Amino acid sequence: MGKITVVGIGPGSLLDMTPRARQAIESAEVIAGYNTYIKLIEELLGDRKVIGTAMMQEIDRCKMAVAEAAEGHDTVVVSSGDAGVYGMAGLVLELVLQQPEDKRPEFGGVIAGVSAVNAAASVLGAPLMHDFAVISLSDLLTPWETIEKRIEMAAQGDFVTALYNPKSKKRVENIERVREIMLQHRKADTPVGIVTAASREGEGKIISTLEDFTKQEINMFSLVIIGNSMTYVKDGYMITPRGYGNKEPGL
Amino acid sequence: MGKITVVGIGPGSLLDMTPRARQAIESAEVIAGYNTYIKLIEELLGDRKVIGTAMMQEIDRCKMAVAEAAEGHDTVVVSSGDAGVYGMAGLVLELVLQQPEDKRPEFGGVIAGVSAVNAAASVLGAPLMHDFAVISLSDLLTPWETIEKRIEMAAQGDFVTALYNPKSKKRVENIERVREIMLQHRKADTPVGIVTAASREGEGKIISTLEDFTKQEINMFSLVIIGNSMTYVKDGYMITPRGYGNKEPGL
Incomplete structure (x- = not known):
């Protein structure tokens, strides 16, 4: 099983992203997020796999991220500001806990960010x-x-x-x-x-x-x-x- | 005139402090803050001047910080979490704006941090x-x-x-x-x-x-x-x- 972590990237500039968030993104195999936020962290992505879709498909995007982690790939879901304020923390956690225990990826936690x-x-x-x-x-x-x-x-x-x-x-x-x-x-x-x-x-x-x-x-x-x-x-x-x-x- | 900046250092670990906050601390000549928070950032201080007093003297501490800046020394006031939530942002800003314009240090702004x-x-x-x-x-x-x-x-x-x-x-x-x-x-x-x-x-x-x-x-x-x-x-x-x-x- 891989690990899935939810990362608050802060308001926008990399200068406002915590080192903990940056390390999580840089060490992940797969990065999922709304395209606008993926773009904000473009220089951190390298050639890693990105799951980036439009806003209205966020549930499907998070489901894909959970599936990637369950297949053994360490995955982060990025969220702007703090992931716990109208962000992806709850959705990802709910999706992870819905999985039967034998198919559930490790939950790597929520990394707090500077909230909007x-x-x-x-x-x-x-x-x-x-x-x-x-x-x-x-x-x-x-x-x-x-x-x-x-x-x-x-x-x-x-x-x-x-x-x-x-x-x-x-x-x-x-x-x-x-x-x-x-x-x-x-x-x-x-x-x-x-x-x-x-x-x-x-x-x-x-x-x-x-x-x-x-x-x-x-x-x-x-x-x-x-x-x-x-x-x-x-x-x-x-x-x-x-x-x-x-x-x-x-x- | 020096510059005075209010910096939210985040909840505690340096891993949760933004690069913008860290840069501001590392480039300042004087660092002011409650002793508990000064201790959290000890390794960033080097041999720079520190104004650290006990909690109940926070107004005096901020006044001293404003005076340092007015005397030409770039100064940061650190605050745990986000400086704008029950922190030092308002107090420092009020003190700066109380100074007559010819004695007022430059206000370097508030650097947002991960709030508690x-x-x-x-x-x-x-x-x-x-x-x-x-x-x-x-x-x-x-x-x-x-x-x-x-x-x-x-x-x-x-x-x-x-x-x-x-x-x-x-x-x-x-x-x-x-x-x-x-x-x-x-x-x-x-x-x-x-x-x-x-x-x-x-x-x-x-x-x-x-x-x-x-x-x-x-x-x-x-x-x-x-x-x-x-x-x-x-x-x-x-x-x-x-x-x-x-x-x-x-x-």
């Missing part, structure tokens, strides 16, 4: 810092009612709120609904940061407000961070202080 | 995967009512919930209150993972349940991840599936 939310935050300054919620606006695998409930709870709890998959060509209304819900609980001038392609070619950042942010360019490579009641903008940086209410530390 | 929550999740399997909330139970800088409200909202929103600073010698009741609140919204057998010292010497993991987890060993180096209504345990791994309700993908 942390990469985006670092571009904006220090917008997370305190308690935060991470929510995907994609209703492909989650009913919209569940997502909307979470936005409501995040708003009421004054969580800094990071939105994955905020908008795509087909999905343009969800982000408007988020704005409406958040405006019921936060001021119109609450800072909102939009980071597109963090740590990749063409990286962009915009700092806007809850009132206006949906008028900005937001696409499927964007991550949106909505500040809490304490978040402010100074000299182009978005900052959430650590101290809260009457407990703010004296700087 | 992602490292802990990778040890447990794939417990995050879907929407999640991150909450610190330390009421040192945040009123307990704010924290409790957030626990309640995270519980109602069925967020996978990660708890930083779950317990210390002085603070033992907060985690019991979290258990009570969560039990009002989630089943007693909801999986709860506890990871202590992820990616460091003495790493430990326990998978328990919402009913029982507070009986387990939890300390200030632990991170607790409470599953959502879909989270399950199989063969020692904690997994939250990506699909939700009637939209679960057929594997």
Whole structure:
């Protein structure tokens, strides 16, 4: 039996990939992943076998990767950012554990990576810092009612709120609904940061407000961070202080 | 003027530190950080100046780091995990921006690292995967009512919930209150993972349940991840599936 390992490659640049992730990729016989991510690590691939298909076939791709490992080939499945956040960690683990024990490849574990939310935050300054919620606006695998409930709870709890998959060509209304819900609980001038392609070619950042942010360019490579009641903008940086209410530390 | 950069060193091992972080540390003249973290990167320090004090003096330590940079010495402030999550990113940025412009060192930015929550999740399997909330139970800088409200909202929103600073010698009741609140919204057998010292010497993991987890060993180096209504345990791994309700993908 071979081994199958799930590897978070970080936000994009090889400078943001951990040595542990790099070693796993470089020592594997087979590398599986979405084509866009395979391209980011092209220089590490050499002439090894690559299983790279389009996004909508990710279950089949992971099944192929598990089969490769079961046939004796050490395999890694790469996932952008951290593999455990909307990534391939769960899917691969579920597929491995579904195999009968005598046909199950060794599970080499999940190698954590720099998550997209942390990469985006670092571009904006220090917008997370305190308690935060991470929510995907994609209703492909989650009913919209569940997502909307979470936005409501995040708003009421004054969580800094990071939105994955905020908008795509087909999905343009969800982000408007988020704005409406958040405006019921936060001021119109609450800072909102939009980071597109963090740590990749063409990286962009915009700092806007809850009132206006949906008028900005937001696409499927964007991550949106909505500040809490304490978040402010100074000299182009978005900052959430650590101290809260009457407990703010004296700087 | 020198430059000051905030660097997330990841959870502990140098294998989990990004090359960008390592380069920043290796090229700095002065390195500031909490002693425990300075020790983790000891082999990178060489004979450079180190500003390392105990935890409670972190504001003074960061002020000294800003002053070093203002005097012309390139300085990094290291923070464990990701510097933007309960770390030094915000504090350093605030201190830099407080300086009058003619005395302000260049801000070299925040270098994102593998966050503790992602490292802990990778040890447990794939417990995050879907929407999640991150909450610190330390009421040192945040009123307990704010924290409790957030626990309640995270519980109602069925967020996978990660708890930083779950317990210390002085603070033992907060985690019991979290258990009570969560039990009002989630089943007693909801999986709860506890990871202590992820990616460091003495790493430990326990998978328990919402009913029982507070009986387990939890300390200030632990991170607790409470599953959502879909989270399950199989063969020692904690997994939250990506699909939700009637939209679960057929594997």
